[in-house]
Amino acid sequence: MNKVFFLFCFQFGLFLHGFSQDTTSTQKDTLSKFDRFNQKAEALFKIIPVPLFAYSTEAGQIFGLAKFNLFRLSKKDSISNPTRLSEVFTMSTKGRINASVSTELSLKENKYVILSSVNYRKQPEYIFGIGNDISRDSLEEVEYSRFRFILTGMRLIRKNLYLGPAFDLSNYYDIKPDSNSFLIRDSVTGLKGGFNFGLGIAGAYDTRDSRYNASKGSYIINTFMWHPPFLGSTYSFFKWDLDARKFFTPWLKHVIAVQATTTYISGDAPFYDLAMLGGENKMRGYYLGALRDKVLVDAQVEYRLPVWNIFGVTGWLGTGRVANSYSGLSLDGFWLSYGLGLRIRVDSKNNTNMRFDFGFGPNNISGFYINFAEAF
Incomplete structure (x- = not known):
């Protein structure tokens, strides 16, 4: 990596x-x-906004800005959780562009929750292959451009229980794999890009004391998404995501956080919409999408320790893998993730941190991440 x-x-x-x-x-x-x-x-x-600088041999020098704010939409509504608005924009000397705006709105005394994200990306993506039994030596670079819009709106239907529609629109184009890529040899679905319109339903159970730095409670969210051709989707497939979290405070202000997730895909899904392992929130240290397939399972446990004033540290251990089906999962194929992080409180009113995470895995797998709020 x-x-x-x-x-x-x-x-x-x-x-x-x-x-x-x-x-x-x-x-x-x-x-x-x-x-x-x-x-x-x-x-x-x-x-x-926070200035960002990065460097890698593929992207060259990366310059950008990041912004994160929590605020209340109505001064009269003192019950609703604070609304989140975050933006990131980066450019590189080798043509990479990434621009994102995401929100989490809380309305009418937490009766409505709206999650949304808009992203434009032009950059290389790195992939080992499709499946779990692959080698790092098979790493390939795939260039592409993407525009994506995600919207989920949920209403409180019972105490702590939310339900509502979900939408996922994306357009992938200018896909350029390596000349000898397995994507070309195997005529992998998605090689020519295309438009996807996903329509689904989402349900969540939420008893957390904070959405951005929980110390107790539970959070479970289910999303079912269909991409039917009659809505204009280039590829027809179904996707199910489950994310379950639990938070404990065993003593003082120390927090133990546990998360387990799974993704299931059926149908003719393009390679860029398969279930992907890794990233800045789960299996930290692994490049997001280096491993991908139709089924993913992963879990992590994190210990969050306050140190002094605005400073804290964390440590975590995670494991996960991908497969073509749930029956194809085996215990000997799980990958390992572990690491340490520094926390600096940047919003005392909403108890929100900036995080600096160093993630690792076997065989020199590593990653460094800067972001706002906790990983989960």
């Missing part, structure tokens, strides 16, 4: 400046000044 190192100079520069002031004063005075500094930094953080 290519290692990418992000520099988040702005936040740390402010922190180091404030921390270096008046080191000869008493601990009480230092903490008081530190807290006052944090209040000013958080206020500035809500206005100014």
Whole structure:
């Protein structure tokens, strides 16, 4: 895997400046000044986007900005969870472009929840092959362009239980695999790209005390999505996603978080819409989509430890694999993910962190991630 190192100079520069002031004063005075500094930094953080820089041999130098905000849509509604709005835009010296806007809206005293995401991406994608029994030596690069829009709207139908429609629209084009790629040799579905219109239903059970940094409660979300040709989809397939989470606080403010997910796909799904292992939230350390197939199962447990003031650390252990069917799953084929993370609170009112995660796996698999809120 290519290692990418992000520099988040702005936040740390402010922190180091404030921390270096008046080191000869008493601990009480230092903490008081530190807290006052944090209040000013958080206020500035809500206005100014975070500068990002990255480098890899494939993409070259990557420059961008990221923004994350939590706020209430109505001052009269003090019951609804805060609404999330996040944006990311990056460009690279080798032609990579990635632009995303995502939201999570809470309305009418949490009676309605709307999840949405708009993304444009032009970049190479890396893939070992299709299936679980593959080798890192078979890594290939596939260039493509993509536009995608996802919308899920759910209404509270019973205490803690939500239900509503879901939509997934995407268009993949300008797909350019390696000249000797298995995608060409095997005439893999999706090689020519196409348009997909997904229509489905989503249901969620949510008892978490916080959507962005939970310390207790449960969260289960099910999504069933059909991509029928009569709606204009180039490929006809069905997709089911299940995500289950549980949070415990065994002592003090220490948190143990557990997550298990699965994805099932049937029909003529293109290779870019198969179930994918890896990414910045699950199986951290693995490139998202390096392993993919019609069935995915994975699980992880994470320990979240507060250290001092706005700082905390985490450690996690995860495992997962893909297969062509559930009957094809075997215990000896699971991949391992583990790692450590640093947490810095950037929104005290909503108890939200910025996270820096270092994920690893066997055979020199590694990844570094910067994001807002917890991985799950």
